[in-house]
Amino acid sequence: GENVEQHPSTLSVQEGDSAVIKCTYSDSASNYFPWYKQELGKRPQLIIDIRSNVGEKKDQRIAVTLNKTAKHFSLHITETQPEDSAVYFCAASIGQAGTALIFGKGTTLSVSS
């Protein structure tokens, strides 16, 4: 089955700096790659996603890139703010009906002002 690796596990940046979180996946059939932000004790919140037919997607300060050949995808946050501090998870799915999202282990991002 699918295995998703995520790095780093923790990331500390100064406000205004950029943050990059990287994930790799094992199943070449995966075609959907979302990123979630999770506050403690809350449900994951989708912040951006990408499908395998595109290589990059951007939404304001957040962008995701996908390299299907290498089977890795990355989250880029620019101009970080203290409110970006949270746990971020990447996930992957082969997208077929009845298939679950498989999550990476998470990255705790701390943005200090």
Added chain:
Amino acid sequence: GAVVSQHPSRVICKSGTSVKIECRSLDFQATTMFWYRQFPKKSLMLMATSNEGSKATYEQGVEKDKFLINHASLTLSTLTVTSAHPEDSSFYICSARDEVRIGLSNYGYTFGSGTRLTVV
């Protein structure tokens, strides 16, 4: 948009008792629902895939008799933790997928709000 309701949000039970967690899709029909378990500061680990009208598919290492899953209708799946022990204490979260929305944002995956189970 698609909404998944999960109850209870918190539950404390005594060792040896059973606890039922409900997950309902409010505005769509979910042929499939997924159950995850999350330990503090850890990832969401897929426990099982719940299929309406049939037996759930459990991930390797998940005890079927311990975590009973029932998906009796297209809008309701339940997870029952039987004979709970302190090591079952965790955050349990369900996810449902609106297969009609696969072509839209979030690929149809919607999460419940989670249940914090504490076994004392």
